[in-house]
Amino acid sequence: MPAYIHHIATATPPFLYSNEFACGRMKGWVTEPRAKRMVEMIYERTGIETRYSASDDFLKDDGELFRTLPDGTINSPTTGQRNALYAKAARELAVKLARKTLAECPQFAKGDITHVVFASCTGFANPGPDYHIIxxxxxxxxxxxxTIGFMGCYAAFPAMRMAAQFCEANPQAVVLVMCLELCSLHLQVSDKPESIVANALFADGAAAALISAREPSGDRPYYRVQGFHSALVPASEAHMAWDIGDNGFNMVLSAYVPDLIGSNIRAMLVGIFxxxxxxLDDIDEWAxxxxxxxxxxxxxxxxxxxxxxxxxxxxxxxxxGNMSSPTVLFVLKGLLEEAETDRAMTCAIAFGPGLTxxxxxxxxCGAAISATQKARTSEQAAVCA
Structure with a gap:
């Protein structure tokens, strides 16, 4: 019995930062002239224009968690202080997103939910967001x-795989999957290149999916789950890692990660397919x-x-930006919302510590809006303008 992803919803924390602003802040906090030049170069090449954060500390000098010190550098909050903000902000964002997900998918009522699968690697709380959703x-x-904890950017896949297995085993199961990350709470200011790269890329966000074996209503596009596969890039363990330190969680992110992925991805997918x-030619859309x-x-x-x-x-x-585990669900949601054909084979891929x-x-299945409708809508908008 197949499982279906009926709906994907997303949410972000309230504070929005431009890439230019984030770059300027980081340049002020690093100390070495070489690091300041590196910050400017790295932020300019990220491809990021805006990102969200659960904290507004970056807008001021005397924030709740991060504060600019008299010498112009930034303090380094303890892991406990960072996690306390995670517990509060994650609860608020998770509950908000769960409500939004159900409101946007009227095929399911709150009484239909049988399982909640929650994935996060940026904080711990018990009772946690999964409890507060209920x-x-x-x-x-x-x-x-x-709860799927500490798996990193690829955690949406084991979460969805678990949900699909529940649905295949029990046709009445309706699973709410949620991935939520508050990466900005683990900002580590250092002159080291890997620290600058991590700060330049990561951001906060959340995404949720409703998965069941019920036949979809057909009034919106959806995904029929075909299968999942895991693989490990050879000799790559030291190039991406995520561990817990005394002053937040520490990211190890080697500059070789893109090359390692590139040199292995084709052979991996050929074998998987x-x-x-x-x-490879059977895939119509890539997430x-x-x-x-x-x-x-x-x-x-x-x-x-x-x-x-x-x-x-x-x-x-x-x-x-890179929101870690929710990010690929943002991509899948975007593909659903802009679907113009009735059917497409979609391959989704994510990478994380390991290198996994x-x-x-x-x-x-299903089109969100036909090309003709989209053209007509564009023409109407032009006339109104």
Missing amino acids: RDLGLNESVERY AKREME VHPGGRAILEQVEQHLELPDDALEMSRRVLRDY VETAVFER
């Missing part, structure tokens, strides 16, 4: 709750986690994709 929305107290009796501009360029080059194949991934990176590569194949 309490604050008034879901059945018998809802099964599962062969097991499904598929080829690639925009871990950074260089990663997208490497994937595009080594898979020999058309110039516009990763346009949605680039748009998500531009508007939101997670993939999924979905059959996208």
Whole structure:
């Protein structure tokens, strides 16, 4: 019995920062002239224009968590202080998104939810957001709750895989999957290149999906789950890691990550698709986690994709930055909302510590708006203007 992704919803924290503003702040906090030049160069090349944060500390010098010190540098909050803000902000964002998800998908009522699968790697709380979703929305107290912790940018895939397995085992299951990350709470200011790169890329956001084995209503596009696959890039463990320090969580992010992904991605996918009796040419749409501009360029080059194949991934990176685990769901949502054909085979890919590569194949069914309707809407907008 197949499982379906009926709907994907997204949400962001309230504070929006331009890339220019973030770059200026970081240049003020690093100390070495060489680091200041590096900040400017790296931020300019990210492909990011805006990003969201759960904290407004970056707008002022005396923030709740981050404060600019008399010498112009920034303090380094403890892990406990950062996690306390995570617990508060994650609850608010998770509950807000859960309400939004159900409101946008009237096929399901809150009493239909049987499972909540929550994924995050940027904080810990118990009772956590999964608990508060049930309490604050008034879901059945018998809802099964599962938390997937500390897996990084690819966590949406094990979360969706778990949900699909629940639905395949129980046709009555309706699973709310949520990925929520508050990466900005772990800002680490250092003159080291890897620290500057991490600060330049990561941002905050959340995404949720409703997954069940019920036949979709057909009034909106949806994904039919075809399958998932996990792989590890050889000899890459030291190039991407995420651990807990005394002053926040620490990111290890080597400059070689894009090259490692690029040099392995084609062989990996060819092998994965062969097991499904598929080829690369069978894929119509690509939902690639925009871990950074260089990663997208490497994937595009080594898979020999058309110039516009990763346009949605680039748009998500531009508007939101790398939000870790929710990011690929933002891409999948964008593809659904702009679907112009009744069917497309979609390959979703994300990368994370390890170096881990997670993939999924979905059959996208239904069109959000036809090309004719889109052209007519554009013409009407032009006339109104």
